[in-house]
């Protein structure tokens with residue numbers, strides 16, 4: 001059975017583990033373990049009638065809600081069926097610029113979107129184990145994620161702002177930025193009015209635990225947004241997600257609860273991993289941790305599935321990482337402890 005190219009493939013994991021997919025403890029998808037805010041279930045129930053009609057093809061309310069949250073006019077916002085969907089149009093825009101530098105190891109969908117338009121891609125491997133990072137200017141377009149998936153590396157706003165003066169188009173995938181509290185955030189959103197060559201991608205599926213509902217958005221200069229809308233299929237965001245999006249962003253209580261949860265549980269999990277012989281976790285700004293392992297990751301993944309019904313993300317699909325690493329999401333204490341106990345029992349030798 002081929003290895004999945006994304007996290008969260010319970011069906012695959014259940015087959016390897018020989019158990020019900022629902023019984024799998026999933027550390028491979030980087031989703032908020034608090035789940036969606038409690039009110040979302042009622043909201044969806046009360047608004048089921050929206051599925052009978054076409055959504056507003058211009059998504060006026062949704063764009064107003066997202067724009068208001070970021071202090072931008074609706075014309076600066078275009079929503080999509082998750083960030084992955086929108087990456088397609090960002091790939092097209094980047095491919096049309098000329099040579100595109102892709103910061104790697106890169107989320108698989110960055111590759112997909114660029115290849116879909118035969119982009120001339122040059123890769124730049126992020127030296128995530130170093131403190132000093134200098135990204136050379138190669139080509140016209142640049143695509144990177146911040147915080148970076150899968151390493152958890154956080155570029156500073158100052159580092160990235162310097163790039164905006166020299167590149168024709170800079171696309172920053174901030175799909176995990178909302179896991180950082182406003183004091184820690186290095187988002188470039190506030191720079192948008194100054195730079196028409198800046199595009200920011202956001203996801204609402206991870207932070208708000210709505211990976212199956214799907215919702216993401218692009219923020220960029222209105223001319224670009226208009227172009228993306230023209231390229232896009234109509235009604236790509238379903239009516240329920242469209243009605244929900246603006247309200248999600250207003251739930252400050254849920255956001256604060258998530259930031260508090262992550263600060264505590266990240267530290268617990270990081271420290272626990274660092275104590276296991278044969279493992280070396282890398283500091284991460286996001287809700288996941290990249291770990292170097294002396295036992296090849298696919299073998300460790302198999303053992304954790306068969307012996308403990310735990311799914312971790314191996315990094316075989318990232319050529320720069322190969323068999324020597326895995327990635328785990330930060331979850332609640334009990335789950336994190338289960339993972340640490342399982343890893344210890346597998347006796348990974350240093």
Ligand SMILES: Cc1ncc(COP(=O)(O)O)c(C=O)c1O
Pocket residue numbers: 081082083084085107145149173175202203204205206211215216
């Ligand atoms: C860096 C990055 N961007 C985008 C996505 C896709 O997010 P969405 O669920 O909104 O499509 C992911 C999903 O893992 C990701 O890691």
